[in-house]
Structures are given as C-alpha cells and as structure tokens.
Amino acid sequence: MMLLWLLARTLIMALFLSCLTPGSLNPCIEVVPNITYECMDQNLSKVPDGIPSSTKNIDLSFNPLKILRSYSFSNFSELQWLDLSRCEIETIEDKAWHGLHHLSNLILTGNPIQSFSPGSFSELTRLENLVAVETKLASLESFPIGQLITLKKLNVAHNLIHSCKLPVYFSNLTNLEHVDLSYNYIQTITVNDLQFLRENPQVNLSLDLSLNPIDFIQDQAFQGIKLHELTLRGNFNSSNIMKICLQNLAGLHVHRLILGEFKDERNLEIFEPSILEGLCDVTIDEFRLTYTNDFSDDIVKFHCLANVSAMSLAGVSIKYLEDVPKHFKWQSLSVIRCQLKQFPTLNLPFLTSLSLTMNKLPISFKTVALPTLSYLDLSRNALSFSGCCSYSDLGTNSLRHLDLSFNSVIIMSANFMGLEELQHLDFQHSTLKRVTEFSAFLSLEKLLYLDISYTNTKIDFDGIFLGLTSLNTLKMAGNSFKDNTLSNVFVNTTNLTFLDLSKCQLEQISWGVFDTLHRLQLLNMSHNNLLFLDSSHYNQLYSLSTLDCSFNRIETSKGILQHFPKSLAFFNLTNNSVACICEHQNFLQWVKDQKQLLVNVEQMTCATPVQMNTSLVLDFNNSTCYMYKTIISVSVVSVIVVSTVAFLIYHFYFHLILIAGCKKYSRGESIYDAFVIYSSQNENWVRNELVKNLEEGVPHFHLCLHYRDFIPGVAIAANIIQEGFHKSRKVIVVVSRHFIQSRWCIFEYEIAQTWQFLSSRSGIIFIVLEKVEKSLLRQQVELYRLLSRNTYLEWEDNPLGRHIFWRRLKKALLDGKASKPEQTEEEEQETATWT
Secondary structure (H helix, E strand, O other): OOHHHHHHHHHHHHHHHHHHOOOOOOEEEEEEEEOOOEEOOOOOOOOOOOOOOOEEEEEEEOOOEEEOOOOOOOOOOOOOOOEEOOOOOOOEEEOOOOOOOOOEEEEOOOOOOOOOOOOOOOOOOOOOOOOOOOOOOOOOOOOOOOOOOOEEEEEEOOOOOOOOOOOHHHOOOOOOOEEEEEOOOOOOEHHHHHHHHOOOOOOOOOEOOOOOOOOOOOOOOOOOEEEEEEEEEEEOOOHHHHHHHOOOOOOOOEEEEEEEEEOOOOOOOOHHHHHHHHHOOOOEEEEEOOOOOOOOOHHHHHHOOOOOEEEEEEEEEEOOOOOOOOOOOOOEEEEEEEOOOOOOOOOOOOOOEEEEEEOOOOOOOOOOOOOOOOOEOOOOOEEEEEEEEOOHHOOOOOEEEOOOOOOEEEOOOOOOOOOOOOOOEEOOOOOEOOOOOOOOOOOOOOOOOEEEOOOOEOOOOOOOOOOOOOOOOOEEEOOEEEHHHEEEOOOOOOOOOOOOOOOOOOOOOOOOOOOOOOOOEEEEEOOOOOOOOHHHHOOOOOOOOOEOOOOOOOEEEOOOOOOOOOOOEEEOOOOOOEEEOOHHHHHHHHHOOOOOOOOEEEEEEEEHHHOOOEEEHOOOOOHHHHHHHHHHHHHHOOOOOHHHHHHHHHOOOOHHHHHHHHHHHHOOOEEEEEEHHHHOHHHHHHHHHHHHHOOOOOOOOEEEEOOHHHHOOOHHHHHHHHHOOOOOEEEEEEHHHHHHOOOOHHHHHHHHHHHHHHOOOOEEEEOOOOOOOOHHHHHHHHHHHHHHOOEEEEEOOOOHHHHHHHHHHHHHHHHHOOOOOOOOOHHHHHHHHHO
C-alpha cells in the first residue's frame, strides 16, 4: 500500500513539473519583455535559465555568483548591458564572456577579483564602458584590457592603485576618451607615467585623479602632453604642495582643467589665489574652480587665467566679484553656489555668456556693460530687479537668452527696447509686477520661448502678449485671469506650438480664444476649475496633437463632441468630477467610444452620484438609462392624465352639478322670473331701484336675491346653482367696475354662460350700471366679447333714461313669462300693454 502511495505522488509531481513553462521558475523581474530583466539580490549562484536569448539588459547585482564560469553568457548574443556589481566574484574563467559580441557596458563594481587571465576580456569586441570600481585592482599593468580596442570609458576608481602610469597597451585603445583613477593611492606623478600620452598626441583623453594623496609632481611630467580634461580635486594637503604641483603642470595643453575640493571633503583651510600663479605655463581653454574656503576677492591674481575662454567658480566662498580687468578674454563666466554680497559690476568686452545662479545671499541687480553678451542666466538668486528690462541695464543689444527665474521681485518698467534679439526669456517662480499695465513684450518680435509660470500675475489686460509674433512656447501656469475667465490674449501669438495654462484657476473660456492658434500642437489646461468640456473652443486648433484637461471639475460635455481636431492623438480627462447619470449618457458613451484617444481612460472614475463614487466611467451601463426613461415616461404620462382629469373635475365641478340640475328641473316651472348677479358694492342700487321697480311695480316680477332667497346652511355655490339658476327663467347680470374685480361675480357669470347653453335660450340680460374702462373690461375676454356682440341695457339716472330703461327691462323679462290664473284684469291689461 505504501509503495502505491509513493508511486502516485511521484506521478503527480512529474505531471506538475511537466506543466511548468521554461520561464515559470525565473526569479527575475521582466522590466521590458524579452529585452530587460532585473535579477538583483535573488541569491543566485548562476545565471538563471529562464531569461530569453533576445535579452539586451540584465542586472545580476548583489548575487553570490563567486565564479564566472566559461560560457556563462553564451546564450545571450544580443546582450548590451550587464551589471555584476557586488556578486562576490573572485574568479573569471577564460571564455566567461564568450558569445557577448554586442556587449557595450560591463559593471564589475565591488567584486574581490583575485586575478585576471591574459585573455579575460578578449571576447568583448564591442565593449565601450568598463566599470571596475572596488575590485582590489593594484595597477593598470595587471589589468588585461589591451584588446578592448572599442573601449571609450574606463573607471577604476576606489582601488589599490599606487601609480598613474598608463601601460603600453593603452596605445591599442585608440577610442579611449575617459579614465577615472580617483580615490586610489597615487602620491607621485613622474615623466614616465604619462609617456604614452606624450607619444600619442592624437589621443583626446580625460583624466580624473581626484582624491589621490598627491604630494609630488615631477618637473616636466606634463610637458608636451595634451588632454581634453584633467581633474585634480581633493588631492593636496597644503597650499604650498598644491602650488608646487601646479607649477609642474607646465607644458600641459588641456581643454578643461578642474581644480578644488568637494563639498563634504575639504583639505585646505585657506585658498590663496596666488596658488594659481603656477598655471601661467599651462595652456587652458576652460577653467573650473570648486569648493574652496576663505577665497580672496582679489580677482587680479587670476592673471594666469586671463586667456581662458571659460571661467567657472562653483561653491567658492567669494564675496565680491569686482574690478575684473577688461583685458581678460573670458567669453564665458559661471558663478554657481557662491556667496556674493552684491551683484558684480562687470565690464568685460569679450564676455558672451554669464551665469550667476544659486547664490547663497540675496542680491539686487546692478547695471553691467557687456557689449557682446548673448547668454545671461541669473536664476535662483533671490534677486531683486527694480527696472526690467532694456539695453541700458545690460549694455548689450546682442542678448538672445535671458533667465531670471526663481528670484524675488522683478518690476517691469520697459518693453525690452534695445533687446530685440531675445529668443529665450524665463521669469518662472519670480514675482512679476506691472507686467499687465502695458505691452511689456512689444519689442520682442523674435522671441521664441517665454515662461511666466508662477509669477503671481493676474492677467486683466488683453494686450499683454502684443508683439510676440514669432513665439513658439508660452508657459504661464500658476497665474490667474480676471473673473477666472480665459480672455482673448493670444490674438498675435499665431506661431504658438506649446501652451501651458495649468493651475490658472480657470472656470470659463471666452469664445474664440484659440481661433488664431492654428499651429498649436500641445495645450495644457490641467489643474483648473472647468465644469464642462466644450469642443467648440478647440475646433480651430488644426495642428493640436495633445490636450490635457485632467484635474479639473468637468462633469459632462457641452454641445456636440465631434468638433475636436482630427490631428488630436492624446487627450487626458482623468481626475475630473464626471457625473455618471443618465442625463449625461451621450458624454459617457463618447468616453467609451474614444478609448484610443483618451489617455488612461481606464482610470477615469465617477464623482457623482454618491453610490457610484470612485466607480469606473467605463463601467457605466447606458442600457439602464433606457429602462429608466421608459419608466419615467409612463409615470409622467400617468401623472399628467390623472392631473388633467382631476383638474377638469375640479374646474368644472359646478358645471357638472348645473348639468345634473338642468336635467332635474328641465320639466318643472320656474319659481323666479330672474336671478340677479351683482357685486355687493352695488347692493344699494339693486335694493332701491331694481327690486322696488320690478317687484313692487306692474307687471309684477319675482326676483331671486342671494341675501333674501338663499337657503341658510347650504354652500354658497350650491345655492347659486340650485336656488338661482335652476329656479329662474332669466339671469340679470349687473356689470360694474366692482363686478369685474369680484371673483364670485365672475364665477356666477361663468356658470350663467353654461346655464344658458344647457337651457338653449337667450336668458342672460346685461345691465351696465356704470361706464367701465375698456382696459379693465378686457381682463374678462368672454364678457368683453359678449358685450361687444349683444344688446345690453345701460342705466341712466335721468327721467327719460329711467323710463326707457325700465320699459326695455320689463319687456325682456316678460319674454317667455306664462300668465297666471290669479292675475287680475288690470295686471293682464298692463302686461299686454308692456308686451
């Protein structure tokens, strides 16, 4: 039984292992598929098998390889970059690099290699950069690299080398450009050490000897030697030793000489400029002095460097840079991280480039006279400039590059008169004042680059960029506009290709702002407060390829989204306040349709409604909107029908009651001759005139009056219909100004119209008690029409008028009045007389 169980387990393990792909156990990280692999610190003892042969870059650092065996990399014929740092390698076998015919960079840092065989590197026929730092290398003589004819850079810093003697095999390294021997144990430099360079003047080598404890350089050691660059930093323990050693550089021709110390490693307490007097016999094109303490301000002692073309002072504790002799032929002056107490007043006729940056003390600009200056960098100085900028400030009309970024307050007072050749202008992160009070850049028709980002500028002047007809790049992020609305400030900048308007607190964009920017390729509108995406603003940007509207508050689109330029390739809408609701389903569908255009569209999330917060926009289901629309439509129709029916029932309730009453009383005899509709304001006339003459006169009429005949306890409306209309033959309407303004009177009049329609007879008699203004009468359209088309009675308070009025009214009331049996002979005669 046990045997069967072991057999089954073995079969299962075999099946499992057979399912594994060759690279499934590969411990390396695939940075770029089939190209770059990172295997750092994986406790590997050999090169893993799962790396494909097409790999070009491998990082195997911090693995205990210990021995590089032959053919270790034979499968990687395409390998170009190999890092074997700190792999505890002690032995490199012959043919360890076999097959690496394309390797150009090899890093062996931190390996305690005990010895190299003569052909250790012979296979590396295309190696260009070899780093053997901290490999316990004792000398260049024992380093077998003479066959690396393609080698350009050799770094053997931080080893045990005691001599800078360049071996004979260096003559084979015809492509060698840079040798780093820094941080070794070199103390002396003799004539023989550099014989190779003397015999091969065509070699343009850069030699770094920094941090070697040099205390002696033999006289004539550098005689007849030509170097591209020589670096001697942190080499000397005293000023005297340094001065003597520099004197023995006589005869050297070097393109760039770098002297000084390091920021965190200082050997010399005081640096006297007289030390540099030893350089009078050295031909130098560029000179750089770095990190020196207590530097004397006497620049005159730089006379041995009067003919250099480029002077650089970095980290030098110089406080004043004054009285530089005019005969100095410096074409470039760079002063970086120094401690100047005031702006240098220079008068150098040959100077074309001046960089004064990152000064540790705040300074104020002073005028200079530099007639040939074309490049000026004054960035990062906490600099104050009270009257920028014109020819009188700089004394040159050749300036093409001006950098005043990361400074203090710069007050604009001129429009760059005399500086018309400027092509690059940078004010970013400086506080600009008065820049919107006039067209400050009017003279800069040749300017190609302008940066006013984060300058605390509030743009309320549309002419701020007048004159910039050649401008290609405009950066104005971190500023603001009047009313947070982007105004028409780009009318003249028709050549813009790059425009940055990020973080400008924009809420709106004026119409036509971008209509003249037909060449614009990149537009950054990110980190603003835009609420809508309106494609009509961008439809004139025919060359636009990149549009960034990320980090706004865009909820949806405005208008049709088909107007974006056809050239648009990258559109960023991430980090907005997209509202994932059915009202915006057209916009949400557009987002889904533009997956290839929109950058990181899969990261776009909903902000509202709350239940969809942080949900992906692409997950929004449009089909639910159609279902909701159907439900809402049915609900709305139902509500409208029910509301309409309820309204009709409510509005015509009394009319319906009237219809029912008409059916009930249609065959019965009327009790009253007329129901009187009047305003309570006219009750005196009704009592004293109408009632007295009709009910007390001959013939006798019986009127229905609400104050007398309505039944107590019954609703007024019910009394009007049941007692007034149903039991009366006629209706008398007493029209007056008060009648028209009374809601009850109008209600009774409307019921009277329905009553007349249902009874199929002309039963309404209109009495106009007083003249009513037409404007007031027109408020009741139907009443106005009836009075215009029908005969009505007018009350006139005079004997003749009264006689005619009562005669006509009684005649109208007698129409349809049946004779009563109890009527007396006298009444019958009177009735006959009236009829």
